[in-house]
Amino acid sequence: MLNFFRQQSGSIKNDVLSGITVALALVPEAIAFAFVAGVSPLIGLYSAFFLGLITAVVGGRPGMISGATGAMAVVVVALVATHGVEYLFPTVILCGIFQIAIGMGRLGKLIRMVPHSVMLGFVNGLAIVIGLAQLGSFKTLSDDGNLVYLTGSRLGMMLGLVALTMAIIAWLPKLTRAVPPSLAAILTITLISIAINRGVEPGQPNALATVGDMLRTNTKAKAVADARADLAMLQGDAALEIDLSQGTDATLVSAQKPSLVDETNDVKAAANKVAAAIASTDDGGSGISGGLPRLFFLDYEMVPLNWTTLKIILPFAIVLCGVGLIESLMTLTLIDEITETRGKGNRECIGQGVANVTCGLFGGMGGCAMIGQSLINVNSGGRGRLSGVTASVCLLLFVLFLAPWIEQIPMAALVGVMFMVVIGTFEWASLKMFRRMPTSDMLVMVLVAGYTVFMHDLASAVILGVIVSALVFAWQHATHMGADVKMNEFGSKIYQLHGPLFFASVQSFKDMFDVANDPDDVVIDFYYTRVYDQSGLEAINGLAEKYQTAGKRLHLTHLSEECRGLLDNAGDLVEVNVSEDPQYHIASDRLA
Template identity: 25%
Template sequence: MKDMIPQFFLSMKHYTREQFIKDVVSGIIVAIIALPLSIALALASGVTPEQGLYTAIVAGFVISFLGGSKVQIAGPTAAFASIVAGIVLKNGLDGLAAATIMAGIFLVIMGIFRLGSLIRFIPYTITTGFTTGIAVTIFIGQIKDFLGLSFEKAPIETMEKLEQVILCMGTFNPMALAVGMIALIVLIIWPKYFKWVPPSLIAVILTAALVKIFHLPVHTIGDLYVISPSLPAFHIPSLSFAMMQKVLPDAVTIALLAAIESLLSCVVADGMVGSRHNSNMELIAQGVGNTCSALFGGIPATGAIARTAANVKNGGRTPVAGMVHAVLLVLILVFLMPYAALIPMPAIAAILFMVAYHMSEWREFVSIVKTSPKSDWLVLLVTFVLTVVFDLVMAICVGLVFASLLFMKRMADVAEVNGWKYLEDGEEVCDGDSVDLKPVPRHVAVFEINGPMFFGAADKISKVILEEGKRVLILRMRSVPAMDATALKSLRKLYHNLSRKNVILVLSHVNEQPMSVMEKAGFLDDVGRENIAGCIDEALIRASAL
């Protein structure tokens, strides 16, 4: 556990006054960016505005303090919005808290057992597919507020929301669209000329002023929610066995998504600052941060790539910046939160439209479809469609199964069992393990296996067919990196068939993992250890003596 040390403590060893000033400045800027985003993402998640700030404060501070990255900024993110909204509608806030706490425990366990590196086994096509899918669900979910529609019922699923948009188009509010378009124009144009002030902050201030001054008939946050400026209070949710059983799939989804998003953000941050994060410590921090967030009224949190990038660009180089960002949000919550009631809902929708656009990775999506093998873009499209039409749990599960099946087929296709070509007696013999042709005694047959031998390719072992008069079969296995139980069963079956025909099996150049599998199964004793050769020349010498 010596390597399980938070980056905060490692950074303090060589901390300077100059870096502290940079971290404070960066933390202030990141807090200004996080303020409207936290409110918008809370509303998109079906909870109150202050709960978004609770998450940024509690999870943001804890994850920075305990995290494995120097510059990671954590808080509510768009990836969780549709998931959290569904949990709240189905199981209420206690159900959300239970799922978040369980997810936090799962994340801590993943970190303790050093499972951080396993995230790399989730294909890029799946992460791109569900990320683009989440972006589409966020976009569809905000059409209602952007157009000022009044729904007949409160839909949960994305397709139900789209159906309600079409059915309720008669309630369209042109003024809401105008306010939303103003916010959207500010969000698009402002960064091109004024990079030092977050465009989302300008958008909400401008549209709130317009709606208030001209008394525009547009819904604001205050019309729909009662905003509390109070500090987050400690609360233990109802954690009955029935509730935990009910939200278990949601907890697994939150844990998996938090792990993926946070570690992806860490990788991006590493590239920006030239450092290296501790993935297992980061998972533990994410777990503790999410648990604390739920206990103080927050929602699930993870590493936020955009806020992390802003931290780096503004000089933040230690976890102090993330902790400053959380402390400043506490002050904003206490003194400025009542003014959030003035923010128009179309402006929030516009902010989330931009969030959805930036997280959609549409360029990568199109690139994969255009340039990648059919198997890759099929996984991408399946994951994308299932994320939008059904939910993220099904999308990731089906995507992983589909990708695994296609990978196994690909590996099975490249695995080969081929017979050797033979030189006539008297021709020149080449050295050790050369790929050149070698003279082989007339009573010996040599077959070479290439590629991993697993259940998808095990049947190819049965394709070994001997000519009449052969008394020894050499299987050259130097290109077999791994073998599973199914392949061993096929190899054992081949051995028994050869034994009935009085043909001796000699194995050449067996690699470490296949050798271990054969050793444990007792297959080496069946074949005879004297018939295990280190290279093809040794195998040919052994076969000549038989």
């Protein structure tokens, strides 16, 4: 599986170079997820720095990259919009505390419950999501402030450089392994982009969109969207028609309700704000340039530490904790399979928790493992902790000193890198396995992949897949309960059970016995079966009562230690004559 990523072995040189490659790819991702969460781009960049650095040092999976992610951003956007960014930071801290507690409780091993069919669906759905996410890089702002797809020569050049990037990554390893192919492709396409964009007049959009263009486009698009939302809220159901054709001098065209004319000044002001946002030439402030991160309470107002605040942040913290750990542990499993090594799930939970606590203290938005960047790292030869440390340190250096140069990296290069990640991530062999896989496993794989693609919720997709797989497993094993019936020399009837006794097989268990016609002495032999849950105990108890009412004796033999423990824990619930099993000896015991 994923042999594309097994091209290079680990070394200090590979770790450093792959870390630089990952840092370049992290910049637009962190900025984009910050916009999704409704916070400053610098918050996303600082989050990626802290998460990447700390998890690389103390996490349980060397070579795995963590940072600000879309899954976490989608959760916190409602919190930021409703209560303000000040509530985000204690929420991230509380999320980290929960993750540390889960790691200390050694619950990371629960990732073993994820079936392979769920893993296949997760990987394939993720590849499609990563690919679809790159389509946003093919958009630009129209004259009316809307995002539209590129056309004409700009689209042609973009596609050409994306294809060239992919060709370099695919073919360079056949010539040399001295430099990670992704890094070589980014540097090559950047030089070509600079040469093409040099002829563009100041104030005009670049022929090839760069990271800086992406930042400015997202900033302006968000400003226009926010202004339009304010205008729509003020208009309400008044059907006020506003003319925006006069730039920032919007005029009222009509109002269906004359009584609302007095309120039109507010509406006109909001309309002017829309027009101003569309006409704005703001470059997004200082871009990705910034200083060292500071403790959040030095720059933001502290929220009151009381029960009211806890009620607000607790639900978000729980969801963040679950989403972050599921995505991180799934990524860990994927990297384990690629590198043919084994990470430590509980340690990774603790590492993610420590990183999120630190991230929250320094005004970050929180995050978890980044699957796309982790695969870039592995593809570039990054296997050790040094790769994650290098990526994080380089990211901070970009913010502090190298912002103008980083903003010149073309989006075409990064899109090409991510498309190669898509090709390497998708499990193409699964398409050939459809006829060989059990129907239930195939349906689970398609369900998980489809939910991932359409709902963009990786954590929920995994949970859904595990639940469906568990139900399928229970249904299948419910039909495995059977019994061999025979009479012994003492006239007792013996039911030798086969299959597990649990909630789904209880009905099959009950249907096996003929209480009315059975002899006075009945034996149930559990040599080939086990009692797994309360439903099984209740079934045994109910059967015992039936035999007791009929004046007959019921014996249980060959109960395992686990089954006896369940019966002991049940106390008076099960009143059955548990026969003492005979002691069996092997030949060596007798000869001794």
